[in-house]
Amino acid sequence: MSSHVMFLSSKQISYLTYNEMNHELVARYATGECRSFSSISLNTFEQLLHSENRYDDFVRLTQAKLGVPTS
Numbered sequence: 001m002s003s004h005v006m007f008l009s010s011k012q013i014s015y016l017t018y019n020e021m022n023h024e025l026v027a028r029y030a031t032g033e034c035r036s037f038s039s040i041s042l043n044t045f046e047q048l049l050h051s052e053n054r055y056d057d058f059v060r061l062t063q064a065k066l067g068v069p070t071s
Helices: 042-049 054-066
Strands: 003-006 013-019 024-029 034-037
Touching: 003 042, 013 042, 013 054, 024 054, 034 054, 042 054
Parallel strands: none
Antiparallel strands: 003 013, 013 024, 024 034
């Protein structure tokens, strides 16, 4: 099993983890809450990892997964 950790410049999110086997991205919030997002490809995670603005790209990714319209 391969798992990756990514830190964001965010007061709300402590870190993200990505599990390659399950294709799952998990956000660990400063409150201790965890929220998982399934069906995330390794390529998508790597794009997020190399992003200049990880937080904004994470928000866009999760909004798309949740079906939230973006303006």
